[in-house]
Amino acid sequence: MKTCREKASEWNVTVRAVNIMCKDGKIKGAFKEKRGWLIPDYAKRPSDGRTSLSKRNSTEIKPLPIGISDYVRAQSEYYYVDKTLLIKEFLDRKPLVLLFTRPRRFGKTLNMDMLRVFFEISEEDTAKYFVDKLSYS
Numbered sequence: 754m755k756t757c758r759e760k761a762s763e764w765n766v767t768v769r770a771v772n773i774m775c776k777d778g779k780i781k782g783a784f785k786e787k788r789g790w791l792i793p794d795y796a797k798r799p800s801d802g803r804t805s806l807s808k809r810n811s812t813e814i815k816p817l818p819i820g821i822s823d824y825v826r827a828q829s830e831y832y833y834v835d836k837t838l839l840i841k842e843f844l845d846r847k848p849l850v851l852l853f854t855r856p857r858r859f860g861k862t863l864n865m866d867m868l869r870v871f872f873e874i875s876e877e878d879t880a881k882y883f884v885d886k887l888s889y890s
Contacts, residue, residue: 754791764798774799822862824870825882836864837886840871 757771775790782793818831
């Protein structure tokens with residue numbers, strides 16, 4: 754029988770993680786004696802369902818658009834919080850002047866570029882960037 758500390762060093766995890774696995778019943782044969790858990794020598798480390806970054810498909814991990822002010826690029830290549838309802842608000846209120854007052858790195862330039870792409874008349878069809886994003890209800 755081994756203690757949590759011994760199994761933690763063997764499995765290369767923290768003692769707390771081993772305690773939680775014991776408490777949740779993930780380690781077969783483990784039992785509590787006084788203030789600590791005793792784990793059988795033959796016990797194997799249970800899988801916790803996590804995957805390492807090297808095992809993930811690199812195409813599903815997108816970076817954050819820090820310093821990116823191009824709406825078309827940001828919404829296709831980066832994690833992007835959809836703010837297209839700003840366009841609906843803009844159309845509903847019909848302001849003469851729209852003043853963006855937010856601290857640095859809040860997406861002011863990105864929002865203005867989104868408005869530009871939406872309202873700009875060009876030879877390219879820009880409606881494809883807003884399909885399934887605007888919901889007027």
